[in-house]
Amino acid sequence: MPWLQIKIPTSPDHTDALEDALLLAGCQAVTLVDTEDQPVFEPIRGTTPLWQHTTIQGLFDHQLDADALVNRMQQAMCALNIDARGPIVTEILEDKDWERSWMDNFKPIACGDRLWICPSWLEPPNPAAINLRLDPGLAFGTGTHPTTYLCLTWLDRNTQPGDTVLDYGCGSGILGLASLLLGASRMDGLDIDPQALDATRANAENNAIDPSRYRVMLDDRDLVDQYDLIVANILAGPLCDLSSAICQRLRPGGRIALSGILEHQADAVRTAYTPWIDFEPPASHDGWVRLNGERRN
Incomplete structure (x- = not known):
């Protein structure tokens, strides 16, 4: 009505x-x-x-x-x-039919040289590419938002065969599942919303990802000690508050990408992570920023 x-x-x-x-x-x-x-x-x-x-x-x-x-x-x-x-x-x-309107506007997205994000109801434009078929369901994350796109392009360039990955605030699972398709061996997804865990499992099944390669959880005490890659696309305030907890999960020499950060917030987030991380130049898109770097030995 x-x-x-x-x-x-x-x-x-x-x-x-x-x-x-x-x-x-x-x-x-x-x-x-x-x-x-x-x-x-x-x-x-x-x-x-x-x-x-x-x-x-x-x-x-x-x-x-x-x-x-x-x-x-x-x-x-x-x-x-x-x-x-x-x-x-x-x-x-x-x-209006909001779900149909949203579906009509969610199109396949190229995220770097190898990776495409494709709605589950459309055929991939490049079948030979690495195509993550996505139905976000009730959880955030489609690749259309600048922060998600920034993280996906970083994963496209940085994921190496055999990497272990932590998707901190996994939402729909888009980032962690993309890393698995790009060659990572294992992924853990952490989120405070049970619906995010359900969405991640459903998207993993839609992409024929072996359940033995990933876990999703609500409690960070269930994480393994350290990971080769960490990607955290949440918000600037929680990123600052969780800087120590997140960095403790990154192995020395491991790589990290942080997003969900507005341009005016980038300095504060960088400062919170400086005790552990050597940062590269930031990347920005439509007013949003990705900070990425490597943990010191």
Whole structure:
């Protein structure tokens, strides 16, 4: 069914109060987005938070009177002593098949000289290439996001036959499974979301990867001592917090790729890993950065 969407520009300090007001008005779903279209609301520890200009969006039954909704929210904001940072607008969102729309826009992607990521419902454009057939299911990771692409191109160049690989925050399994197709001998995938483990297992089965070559787990205590390669595509804050734990899993001389990092966050992440890692020049794509290097002996 269609939805009535309301958008209220505000500041981060007022989002909780406005969310409560929207829910009291009958809102079915609330979303926070950046008015200036920055990618994430995830600051590095101790830095100024992003999204100083936040828009809170709410979805309502399409039959609700839009003008009455705007008036109600204006009254609530007045009572809360909150000023809007721009006009409050409403629009009707027409119903659509979101899954079909997403599938139509997910196309095969070349990730370096050898590797292609191909949706499971399409034939690979280059059957002779290394083709990872992917159905992300309920877990993040298709290769379309710049951070995933940056990690895949790094794996395409750096995976050697026999490597052991740790995919830290495996999501759909795209990075770890790609390393296996590129010649790695074993891969461990770690994630905090059980759905990620299910998605990784399903994608491994779709690519005929022997279950003896990979493991997926929720607890880092189940990892082996050290790996030849580590790839961690998560977020800058957790990367900084986990720097010691991640580096302890990388053997001396082993190689690491870190992503999920915005350009302004790269220095903080690099600093967190400098006690262990000698970094190469960073790679960037659409405002995102990959940091890669080697653990010192």
